[in-house]
Amino acid sequence: MAIAAKFQSLLNSCQEMELSHLRPLMDRMFENADVALLDFAEKAESNVAQAVFFEAMNEVRKKRNSIEQHFYTELKNGFSIFPARPDYSEQKDGQSTRLDDLSLIDTDEVETHVASQNAAGKLASRIMDRIFALKQRLAVLNGGNAIEENQIPGGPAWLATSFQGAVEQLDLENKVRLVFIALFDKYVLSHSDALFDEYNKRLIDADILPNLRYEVRKQAGSVEIIERHVSEDENGDDEAADTDSFEPAHESSPSELGDELFGRICELMSGKASVRQGASTAHGNVSPIRDNSMDSLSYNNAGNTGSTLASQISSLQNNLQSSGAGNSSAEFIENIEIDENLINVLQGTLADEREKIFGAIDRRQLPAADANVIELVGMMFEYMLQEEDLPNLVKALLSRLHTPMLKVAVIDKTFFTHTGHSARKLLNDMARAGKRWVDESAIDRGIFPKMREIVDKVMSDFKENVELFDDVLEDFNKTVSELDQRAKHVEERTNEAANGQEKLQAARGRAQKEIRILTQGKPVVEAVHEFLQGIWADKLTFLLLRNEQGDESPAWHQSIGLAERIVEFSIAPQNNEQRENRRQKLDGLQQEVRKATQTLQKSDKEKLLSALFNSQMLALDKNAEQATVVAPVEPEPEETSEPASTPEQLAMLEQLKAIPFGTWFEFRKPGNPVKRAKLSWRSTVTEKFMFVDQMGVKATVICMHDLANCMIDGRVQIVQVEKKPFVDRALNAIYRMLDHAA
Numbered sequence: 001m002a003i004a005a006k007f008q009s010l011l012n013s014c015q016e017m018e019l020s021h022l023r024p025l026m027d028r029m030f031e032n033a034d035v036a037l038l039d040f041a042e043k044a045e046s047n048v049a050q051a052v053f054f055e056a057m058n059e060v061r062k063k064r065n066s067i068e069q070h071f072y073t074e075l076k077n078g079f080s081i082f083p084a085r086p087d088y089s090e091q092k093d094g095q096s097t098r099l100d101d102l103s104l105i106d107t108d109e110v111e112t113h114v115a116s117q118n119a120a121g122k123l124a125s126r127i128m129d130r131i132f133a134l135k136q137r138l139a140v141l142n143g144g145n146a147i148e149e150n151q152i153p154g155g156p157a158w159l160a161t162s163f164q165g166a167v168e169q170l171d172l173e174n175k176v177r178l179v180f181i182a183l184f185d186k187y188v189l190s191h192s193d194a195l196f197d198e199y200n201k202r203l204i205d206a207d208i209l210p211n212l213r214y215e216v217r218k219q220a221g222s223v224e225i226i227e228r229h230v231s232e233d234e235n236g237d238d239e240a241a242d243t244d245s246f247e248p249a250h251e252s253s254p255s256e257l258g259d260e261l262f263g264r265i266c267e268l269m270s271g272k273a274s275v276r277q278g279a280s281t282a283h284g285n286v287s288p289i290r291d292n293s294m295d296s297l298s299y300n301n302a303g304n305t306g307s308t309l310a311s312q313i314s315s316l317q318n319n320l321q322s323s324g325a326g327n328s329s330a331e332f333i334e335n336i337e338i339d340e341n342l343i344n345v346l347q348g349t350l351a352d353e354r355e356k357i358f359g360a361i362d363r364r365q366l367p368a369a370d371a372n373v374i375e376l377v378g379m380m381f382e383y384m385l386q387e388e389d390l391p392n393l394v395k396a397l398l399s400r401l402h403t404p405m406l407k408v409a410v411i412d413k414t415f416f417t418h419t420g421h422s423a424r425k426l427l428n429d430m431a432r433a434g435k436r437w438v439d440e441s442a443i444d445r446g447i448f449p450k451m452r453e454i455v456d457k458v459m460s461d462f463k464e465n466v467e468l469f470d471d472v473l474e475d476f477n478k479t480v481s482e483l484d485q486r487a488k489h490v491e492e493r494t495n496e497a498a499n500g501q502e503k504l505q506a507a508r509g510r511a512q513k514e515i516r517i518l519t520q521g522k523p524v525v526e527a528v529h530e531f532l533q534g535i536w537a538d539k540l541t542f543l544l545l546r547n548e549q550g551d552e553s554p555a556w557h558q559s560i561g562l563a564e565r566i567v568e569f570s571i572a573p574q575n576n577e578q579r580e581n582r583r584q585k586l587d588g589l590q591q592e593v594r595k596a597t598q599t600l601q602k603s604d605k606e607k608l609l610s611a612l613f614n615s616q617m618l619a620l621d622k623n624a625e626q627a628t629v630v631a632p633v634e635p636e637p638e639e640t641s642e643p644a645s646t647p648e649q650l651a652m653l654e655q656l657k658a659i660p661f662g663t664w665f666e667f668r669k670p671g672n673p674v675k676r677a678k679l680s681w682r683s684t685v686t687e688k689f690m691f692v693d694q695m696g697v698k699a700t701v702i703c704m705h706d707l708a709n710c711m712i713d714g715r716v717q718i719v720q721v722e723k724k725p726f727v728d729r730a731l732n733a734i735y736r737m738l739d740h741a742a
Contacts, residue, residue, distance in 0.1 A: 003082065007141040010206050011153065014199055015079040018154045019072060021195040022188065026068060029187035033060055036183055037176075056176045067166045074162035078153040083142050085150045086161030108174040112164050115178050119185035120160035123192060124149060130196040131155065133212055137203040154199070159189065194724075261731055262416045266372050268738035313357060313407040342392050343385050346399045350385075353403055354378050370410060376734065377406045383730040384431065389719065393443060394434030397455055401427065404458050412466050416731070422469035426476065428725035430454070433480050437694050441673065446694055450479045491680055491696030498681045498690050498698075503545060506685055510551065511540035518563055525619075527611035528570040535597055535608055536563055542600075562596060565589055569616045583620055590616070645705075652708040656689075664719035665691065667700070667710075675699070676719065 003011070034057055041053035060067075078086065124131055131149055138153075139146050150157035163184050167177045204210045354374055381402045385395050408423045409415045415424055430451055437447035454472050462468050515532045524532075540559060547553040569589055573579040590613050597605060645653065659679060667675045677691035677699040687704040702710075710716035722729065 003141050003143070010202070010208075011079050011082060011141070014202050015076060015154065017198055017202060018075065018195060021192070021198070022072075022075075025188040025191055026071070029183050030060070030064055032187060033057075033180070033183060036179060040179065052173055052176065056170070056172050056179075059170055059172055060180075063169055066169055070169060071162050071166040074165055075154055075158060078155075078158040078162070082153045083138070083145075083147045083151040085148070086158050108177075109168075111174055112167070112177050112181060115181045116160040116164040116184075117157075119181060119189055120156035122185070123159075123189045124156040127193055127196050130193075130200055133200050133209075134196065134203075136212060137200065137208045140208050156189070159192070163188075197723075261735060265376065265731065265735050265738060266369070268735070313403060313410060342396065346385055346396060347382060350378055350381055350399060350402050353406075357406075373409045373413070374406060376416070377402065377409050379734050380727065380730045381405075383733055384726065387431070387726075389435055389722075390431060391434060391438045391440050393440050393448070394431075394438050394451070397448075397451055398427070398430060398434070400455050401458060404462050407462070407464070408466055408469070411464055419725070419728070422473045423466065424727050426454070426469055426473045428727055429473070429477060429480070431726035433476075437480070437483060439694060447480060447483055450476060487694065487696040489696070491692050494690075494692055494696055494698050495681045498683075498701075502683055502685060504541070507541045507544035508537070510544060511537040514540060514560065515563070518560075518567055522567060523571055524567060525570060525615050527608075527615040528567065531608045531612040532563065532566070535600060535602065535605060536566070538600055538602070539597065559596070562592065566593060566612070570612070570619055572619050579620055586616060586620070648712060649705075649708055652711055653704060656704055656708055656711075659718070664721060666717045666719055668715050668717070 037053045037057050037060075041050045074086075078084070131152070134152050134155065135147055135149065138151075149155065152158070163181065167180045167184075170177055170180070357374060381399060384390070384398060387395070405415075405423060405427065412421070412423075415421050418424070433447045434451065438451075439446060443449075454476050457472055458468070512533070515537050519529065519532065536559075540556070540563075543553065543556050543559060544550050547555060550556070566589070569582055569586060573582055593612070594609065597609065602608075661679055661681070663679045665677055665679065667677060677693055679689060680692040680696075681690040682688070683690075688701050689704060689707055690701045691699045693699045707716060711718075
């Protein structure tokens with residue numbers, strides 16, 4: 001059954017998104033293929049086996065384009081024939097059982113199929129929530145008919161089957177194809193989670209089940225997706241966060257993805273895979289942990305030490321409050337030095353806090369799991385200090401939450417596994433708001449005052465009552481929502497003003513052009529010229545602005561006709577008959593002109609009218625004819641043409657034309673702090689771009705050619721907005737660092 005045209009265009013959009021996501025992953029896979037094959041060759045048991053892998057390296061280089069083309073073609077086919085299954089699935093599920101259709105099983109094909117489907121199964125299991133959501137949403141596109149997992153176009157099954165068919169073009173032994181399927185799993189499928197986030201988001205943006213939520217019931221075997229009503233604020237939060245997994249309902253258990261990632265980190269932090277101290281050089285955004293000979297991954301063996309540890313952290317928090325470090329956030333920010341040494345100072349402060357905790361308890365009695373938590377929270381905050389687009393003032397402020405968040409993690413381990421944990425969401429939302437709403441040159445203008453208030457409340461009121469974070473999170477997000485609404489209103493007014501100004505300039509230009517046409521080559525005296533330019537041009541401008549028909553309206557044509565008569569009656573007549581005819585009509589003309597200008601409010605209107613009428617009277621006087629002074633007629637301004645553009649400039653101009661409103665840019669000037677501004681408006685007439693600041697106020701206006709040149713030389717850059725929440729990014733970075741060091 002063919003799907004509706006509007007849904008087909010939506011699927012096409014999803015297809016383009018998926019291909020754009022996969023291309024860099026495929027490039028990375030092929031870049032690492034030689035290394036992997038060379039490694040196999042070095043470990044080969046014989047020269048013959050070694051030669052197979054060397055031959056494979058050459059074969060892959062020759063057929064890379066063919067492999068990629070086959071892979072992308074098959075993927076596209078999945079979207080065009082939706083809701084069909086991949087070819088192998090069709091064969092497997094087909095109903096044909098005729099004797100002449102039976103054949104011997106191709107063992108190599110079965111091996112590659114099993115390997116590719118196992119890889120697809122791993123991906124599908126890891127992103128189970130997103131797969132379930134896609135099935136529900138794509139069923140809408142399928143006329144309400146349910147679809148299977150392997151019918152999802154571009155889904156795990158289509159990815160695996162398409163690549164299986166692509167590698168079969170390698171004229172090599174099957175074990176080499178299996179190596180490539182393993183590489184595909186490692187470099188492509190393992191990094192495709194965000195693809196399916198965007199896949200769902202495209203469907204949500206098209207209003208396909210936008211309120212769908214993934215819930216894991218506490219009762220075994222009852223995983224399901226439901227659609228429930230959510231408020232705009234909650235829905236907006238989800239979209240802004242764009243997390244790796246759907247946020248579970250409040251009463252649900254932690255997500256599988258969070259459990260798996262946290263478990264891997266704990267395993268790497270254990271004594272079985274202790275970290276080498278030099279590892280941090282490869283991943284400068286986090287520091288390696290100390291070797292504490294952590295030999296247990298369980299939280300169940302904490303015993304009374306967990307409560308003792310929480311008490312020690314509370315004591316440290318109280319000491320910080322009572323000491324100089326316990327100043328209000330406003331005083332703390334006022335007293336710090338924002339310089340190049342700030343990050344080192346903050347890192348030292350975080351390390352000192354952790355050392356005070358370790359020094360207050362018997363480390364021999366400290367379970368490895370709790371030591372993991374202390375180190376992991378510390379690394380998470382160190383990662384925050386390395387966030388390049390987070391203002392230093394925000395880093396300094398959020399670093400004060402290190403000890404409270406450490407206590408949260410000790411009391412409630414779901415902080416690391418539950419993406420909906422209120423303390424974790426608060427940290428995520430404050431980091432995101434700090435990037436979006438804080439301008440270090442005007443910290444009292446945006447969200448920063450509220451952030452200071454929230455930090456002070458957590459520092460003073462949080463004991464062991466984790467429920468406090470529900471309240472402060474709601475309070476903070478309410479302020480962010482109000483700020484966002486205000487900024488939107490200001491931006492709308494800014495855009496309306498820009499649109500109005502452009503229309504006004506265009507109307508003025510059109511009116512002035514019409515005046516030039518009326519007077520071009522005619523002996524127009526200065527008084528007439530001043531009246532037409534100063535009064536009549538304004539009348540024509542207002543007609544263009546107030547009348548939807550513009551220069552096609554009857555009022556416009558009447559005003560042009562009257563202006564023609566004004567010019568005609570200001571030029572000396574050719575003969576006595578013409579002079580007498582004008583003398584009889586002059587009074588009526590002047591009354592008509594006065595009536596036509598009655599609504600125009602200009603301070604010198606009467607002066608210009610009197611000068612006009614006097615000049616028309618003088619034009620009828622034979623003796624005064626030679627005394628007239630002809631005012632110079634201004635030529636129409638020539639359009640300035642841009643110099644010929646280079647290929648690089650042309651490419652950048654095309655890119656700028658396609659950039660959507662709402663894109664953030666960074667403007668850099670030597671000796672000045674980096675400024676961020678959002679593309680809010682573009683002139684279709686002058687090709688000028690207007691940018692607004694965080695609060696929706698006009699920041700700058702720049703023509704497209706100048707903007708292109710600034711982007712080419714690096715003075716202006718597009719800001720790549722990070723959609724994944726802070727804690728998720730931090731945990732993934734920590735995992736990569738530990739995995740590299742293991």
